Amino acid sequence: MGGAFSFARFGAVLIKEFIQMRRDRITFAMMIGLPIIQLFLFGFAINADPRHLPTLIDIADDGPLTRAILAGMQNSGYFDFIGPVGGTAAGEEALRRGDANFVVVIPPNFERDTIRGRNPQILVSADASDPSAVSGAAAALTGIVQVAVAETFEGPLRSLAGGAPPFSVAVHREYNPEGRTSTNIVPGLLAIILSMTMVMITAVAIVKETERGTMEMLIATPVRPFEVMLGKILPYVLVGYVQTIVFVTAAALIFRVPFDGSLWAFFIGFNLFILVNLALGFLISTAARSQMQAMQLSFFTILPSILLSGFMFPFAGMPQWAQWLGTAVPATHFLRVVRKVMLKGADTADVSGEFLALTIILVVISVIAMLRYRQTLD
Structure with missing residues (x-):
C-alpha cells in the first residue's frame, strides 16, 4: 500500500514497542544494568599493573641495609609483606598453595658480605604461573635496590653506592620460568x-x-x-x-x-x-x-x-x-x-x-x- 507517511501510524508502532519493552523486564534490566556493571568492573576492579601482592620474607640478616631494602619494597606498592616464613621449603609450599606471590630470602651475613665486596645474592622466588602478576614487581626491584643502597651507605662506605649495586637480586620464576x-x-x-x-x-x-x-x-x-x-x-x-x-x-x-x-x-x-x-x-x-x-x-x-x-x-x-x-x-x-x-x-x-x-x-x-x-x- 502506498500513501504519505503517517505520524499517527508511526506513533502507534512506537508506543507499542515501548509498552513491549516495559513488559520485557529482563531485557530492559540487561540493557541498563550490563553497561553499568561493565563500567564499574573495568573502571575499578580491573588492574593490568597489579600491586599489593602478598609476599613472605625469610630473613637471616636483619641489618640496616636489609631493612632499607624491605622498606623500599613495601613503599613501592607492589609488595605486601604478610609475615615471615621458616625456611626455603616452607616458602616453596606457600607459593605452591597460592598463599603468596613472592618469597624474599635474605642470606646470612648479607650486610657483612656486601661491605667486603663478596657480592651476596638476595633470592626472590616468584609464582610466575601468572606472568602479568610478576613482571611489574620484578622490574621495580632494580630501582628499589639502588635507592636502598644510596640511603644506607654513607661516609666511608659511600663509594659502594656508586655504580653497580654491591649485591645482586636473583628472581626465580617458578611454575612458568619462560614467562609464556x-x-x-x-x-x-x-x-x-x-x-x-x-x-x-x-x-x-x-x-x-x-x-x-x-x-x-x-x-x-x-x-x-x-x-x-x-x-x-x-x-x-x-x-x-x-x-x-x-x-x-x-x-x-x-x-x-x-x-x-x-x-x-x-x-x-x-x-x-x-x-x-x-x-x-x-x-x-x-x-x-x-x-x-x-x-x-x-x-x-x-x-x-x-x-x-x-x-x-x-x-x-x-x-x-x-x-x-x-x-x-x-x-x-x-x-x-x-x-x-x-x-x-x-x-x-x-x-x-x-x-x-x-x-x-x-x-x-x-x-x-x-x-x-x-x-x-x-
Missing part, C-alpha cells in the same frame, strides 16, 4: 569455555521446551523438581567431558602446557564445576521466559567469570570488594584448581578448599533453582 602467557591463559580458558557452554546450553534447552509446550506435559506428571533438574542436567555432563578431554589434549600437544599434578584432583574439580554451571543454567531457565532472555542472562553470568575470576587479570591485584565478589564466582575456584594441578603439581589436599567452595555454591544454586521451579504453569 599461554601457560597461564590456556589452563584458565577451560573454566571460561565450560562456563559459556554449560550455562547457556542448559538454560536455552529448558526454555525451548517451555516455549514448545513440552514442559507442560512434564509438569502434568508426578515428577518432582529435583528429579527434573537431575534429568535435565546429567545429559550435558557428557558434553562437558568431551570438551574437557579435547581441551586437555590440545593444551598438552599444541601449547605444551604441563600436567604435573593429581589426575584425581582434576577429575573431582571439573566434575564439580560442570555440575555447578549446569545447575546455574537450570536456575536461569526458571527466570527466563524466552530463549533470548535465557541467552542474555547466561551472558550476564559469563562476564564475571571472565573479569573477576583471575582469568584475564591477577586476582590478588583487584580491590578487596572485587575479590569478595570474585570468591562467589564458581570459575574463580575451578581456575585455581586447574592451574594448581596442571602447573604446580597439586593433589587433592592442596585444592580441598576450592572443592569445598564449589560444593557450597552448588548446593546454594540447586536449592534456589528447585524453590523457583513451579509445578504448574503461570
Whole structure:
C-alpha cells in the first residue's frame, strides 16, 4: 500500500514497542544494568599493573641495609609483606598453595658480605604461573635496590653506592620460568569455555521446551523438581567431558602446557564445576521466559567469570570488594584448581578448599533453582 507517511501510524508502532519493552523486564534490566556493571568492573576492579601482592620474607640478616631494602619494597606498592616464613621449603609450599606471590630470602651475613665486596645474592622466588602478576614487581626491584643502597651507605662506605649495586637480586620464576602467557591463559580458558557452554546450553534447552509446550506435559506428571533438574542436567555432563578431554589434549600437544599434578584432583574439580554451571543454567531457565532472555542472562553470568575470576587479570591485584565478589564466582575456584594441578603439581589436599567452595555454591544454586521451579504453569 502506498500513501504519505503517517505520524499517527508511526506513533502507534512506537508506543507499542515501548509498552513491549516495559513488559520485557529482563531485557530492559540487561540493557541498563550490563553497561553499568561493565563500567564499574573495568573502571575499578580491573588492574593490568597489579600491586599489593602478598609476599613472605625469610630473613637471616636483619641489618640496616636489609631493612632499607624491605622498606623500599613495601613503599613501592607492589609488595605486601604478610609475615615471615621458616625456611626455603616452607616458602616453596606457600607459593605452591597460592598463599603468596613472592618469597624474599635474605642470606646470612648479607650486610657483612656486601661491605667486603663478596657480592651476596638476595633470592626472590616468584609464582610466575601468572606472568602479568610478576613482571611489574620484578622490574621495580632494580630501582628499589639502588635507592636502598644510596640511603644506607654513607661516609666511608659511600663509594659502594656508586655504580653497580654491591649485591645482586636473583628472581626465580617458578611454575612458568619462560614467562609464556599461554601457560597461564590456556589452563584458565577451560573454566571460561565450560562456563559459556554449560550455562547457556542448559538454560536455552529448558526454555525451548517451555516455549514448545513440552514442559507442560512434564509438569502434568508426578515428577518432582529435583528429579527434573537431575534429568535435565546429567545429559550435558557428557558434553562437558568431551570438551574437557579435547581441551586437555590440545593444551598438552599444541601449547605444551604441563600436567604435573593429581589426575584425581582434576577429575573431582571439573566434575564439580560442570555440575555447578549446569545447575546455574537450570536456575536461569526458571527466570527466563524466552530463549533470548535465557541467552542474555547466561551472558550476564559469563562476564564475571571472565573479569573477576583471575582469568584475564591477577586476582590478588583487584580491590578487596572485587575479590569478595570474585570468591562467589564458581570459575574463580575451578581456575585455581586447574592451574594448581596442571602447573604446580597439586593433589587433592592442596585444592580441598576450592572443592569445598564449589560444593557450597552448588548446593546454594540447586536449592534456589528447585524453590523457583513451579509445578504448574503461570
